[in-house]
Amino acid sequence: MGKFVFKSLLMLIFLFVGVLIGMNKANQGMNDMRGYSDSSFQTPVNIQTTEEGSLNAAVLGNEFSSFNLDEKKEKLEKAKSFNFFSEIGKLVADVVSSIAQAVINFFASLF
Template identity: 80%
Template sequence: MGRFLFKSLLMVIFLAVGVLIGMNRANQGMNDMRGYTDSSFQTPVHIQTTDEGSFDAAVLGNEISSFNMNEKKEKLEEVKSFNFFSEIGKLLADLISSIAQAIINFFAGLF
């Protein structure tokens, strides 16, 4: 199930990037057909490099902010969220593992 969700999410991201690239190419094609640039037609994806070496990006006029993974991890640790289904899954996995281990030990003791 997890692999399916991962593959599906990866495919959605890949297709969304393809749509953005297609929009950018269509904008360039419109400019090439007219033969001049019009300020009313803006590029859908705008990427600019800052002096510090980081990138500023805007998609359809909305700024995209990059985030630091360490800051995100610290923020998640502060929330200390409890996932009930994850804990139930861990308990069930431990229970099944201990039952299987007991059965294997029982049959190993017979021989």
């Protein structure tokens, strides 16, 4: 048992060191691919809070602003868009439910 634990820990340490070496090589590869080493390279995600208290985020240079979920829900309700697949799904669910209920009622009436 002790021999197994020792070998397992030794393998775990070996693999962990391998992961660290791989991360270092990946970093060097990214610097080589970029062509220069720049310590002031921009972060991919930038989040800022405005004076009004809302959040503005920029992901890879594309800006996103926070929104109110209730306002978006009201806007979608006003649009009253028709989703064909949603309606078909509701219809199929109702049919399956009614058939299952009829089968259950039939077997319940036998007993």
